Amino acid sequence: MKKVAYDCDVLVIGGGIVGLSTAYALTRSAPGTRVTVLEKEQGPATHQTGRNSGVIHSGIYYRPGSLKAKYAVRGAAEMVKFCAEYGIAHEVTGKLIVATERAELPRLHALVQRGRENGIPVRELGPAQIGEYEPEVRGLAAIHVGTTGICDYGAVAAHLAEASGAEIRYGAGGEAVHIDRRAALGVAVRTADGAVLRARALVNCAGLHCDEIARRTGDDPRMRIVPFRGEYYELARPELVRGLVYPVPDPAFPFLGVHLTRGIDGGVHVGPNAVPALAREGYRWPVVRPRELAGTLAWPGSWHIARRHWRYGAGELRRSLSKSAFTDAVRRLLPAVDPGDLVPHPAGVRAQAVLRDGTLVDDFLIREGPRAVHVLNAPSPAATASLPIGREVARRALGVLRA
Template sequence: MASRVVVVGGGIIGLAAARELVSRGNDVVVLEKETGWAAHQTGHNSNVVHAGLYYKPGSLKARMSVAGNASMIAFARDNDVPVDVCGKLVVATANEELPRLAVLAERAEANGVPARRVSATEAREFEPEVSAVEALHVTSTAIIDYPAVCAALVRSLDGQDLRLSSPALGIRPGAQGGVEVATPQGVVRGDVLVNCAGLHADAIARLAGLSPSARIVPFRGEYYELREDRRYLVRGLIYPVPDPDLPFLGVHLTRMLDGSVHAGPNAVLALSREGYRWRDVSPAHLADVARFPGTWRLAKRFARTGVEEVLRSFSRRRFAASLARLVPAVGEHDLVRAESGVRAQAMLPSGALVDDFLIDQAPGQVHVLNAPSPGATGALEIAKHVADLAVTHLR
């Protein structure tokens, strides 16, 4: 008789994990609290298939994004999901950024990412409007439609028990072993619980009786788009050289599959777990964040950066100035507000942001506690790892 695994979360990682578990002979129940799949992080990101450029060699992020780049592109092509392997430029706009660009090139080589340093003249052959003293051209970066990937994953799960509008309200051990999950429609029973709840992953872990090793702190990523008559300024993907002392990559420019050009994200602390706007405020969430010592330690460490991000959130002029470092022709009147996303970032009590993917376990339980970008890129590889762990709990 097949084992039954209860997967909480219907984003790309939850659906990919379900698919992988089914491929190994298990039955799955997928519980998603929203009325549709890919409702949060998966459906509110820049749709980039990352190359694996930035991550510490040997880390889960490095291994799973490099392998995930290949497997995600192959999955898209096999399932008629739109994908464009367009490559990207990482641009050094000043001489003082060149040492960091060199380190990035070394990391690309260590991770097996196809990339080469190019001169300013060569960079402008790819992006005529770019400002660069030198750049790194990464050939394997792609643009994809992640909600369409999720739709394909759902189709691959035909015959399994997929439940929308089914939040997990309570989790307890089953009377005969396994796990029981209370939902508005009744109790769901399974042999193992797999938690892929993203923004709510730590809350689900606590609901299951764990004291998770990290806390989810949501950051809102705010985007603009270039006006349609200014889209010609960007041909593909243009990124800055990241500052290793800062937790995010910085604002960048991304041409989407429909020809639009996204600009961002600006990163600010969200005021609720699903805080897509400043007015989305949860007093209970804010009280919880305020009680967590890591919040204050992070705020102290990045006070200046945090203030700058907030100022940029309210100033289209400041946002445009950040983009103009990469493409000088971009001005504030070229920008139109676009949809925001919220990143589920795990934080330790020390205030350190968890840099790698993080998975906690307990008897009969696997909890994916940190899988932000490049989580979507590596989803099929994360799914294999999660399934490996889940199977150990079925023996």
């Protein structure tokens, strides 16, 4: 058989923080491994990574023993150390999780227990103690989580890209339009500019398009990405909030509710709510891509979600269309806010994996196929956990190479 000339050992599709962390881990754990990263945008981290609120999550929300719990707790400490080592803007601020209704108190106490099971320091607060941290915030009770922080994830991704030593192709040269996987020949990917790259293994970190990439590779992901847009405002009076303030989340959903987060630039983000996006990169209501929308509607899981959770969805939709309704949600935590305090801010889109039966995948999801590793669910707290996630994906990719 004719010997194949490979352009690289591992080809990573997706230049967000998980893809770049994987490239970084590959070149560090196996020096000499040739890594190429494909990113269809003109720079790194332009979608989920670059459109979040920059929070370094503690890991308090996640089921003990889950990948999210393990990687978030470990990743938060590693992210702070990484930022300090490379001079990337960051701060360990702590955060409040505030109960504003009596019905939320049992869930707040359950979070205290979960935090302790995950090894996270938690302080319980009464109404008067809330004011010591946040004078303008009101609630019946709260917990303070000291290990939460903020950072500039865009800068983290840019440093990972540089420090990985990988070849990174942006734009048309980084858009994978066709994938051919053959038993003896590895994986060949044709990009939008007509180039063909041959690799011994492929890593799929395509985020909003990860299920499509898996299918192009020839693997059945057994899930679909259903995009949810998270809409933000910026607080015109940032002095109302000192740090990070969250409501008690509903455990039935992987969303944290409308919260207040002071960013590394000093501005305060308010949000997000969560509404179905009409395109995978549908950052505004007018952005509609019929083929992508048809794919979402054709997936049985989408209809199961709608039937089970229509009341929750109706509330989110109302807050999306009505600034007054959004303001009412904020006032539960911050009574002093009024509609004039909320200035529209760019939205993000969450790549939420949904199973056929309508289950919202709540943990990170990584699956393997022949000569391929697919990261199929990595929304928040994936940025926080990106360094340990990258090592895990790299470990699996190196296993593919050895095989």
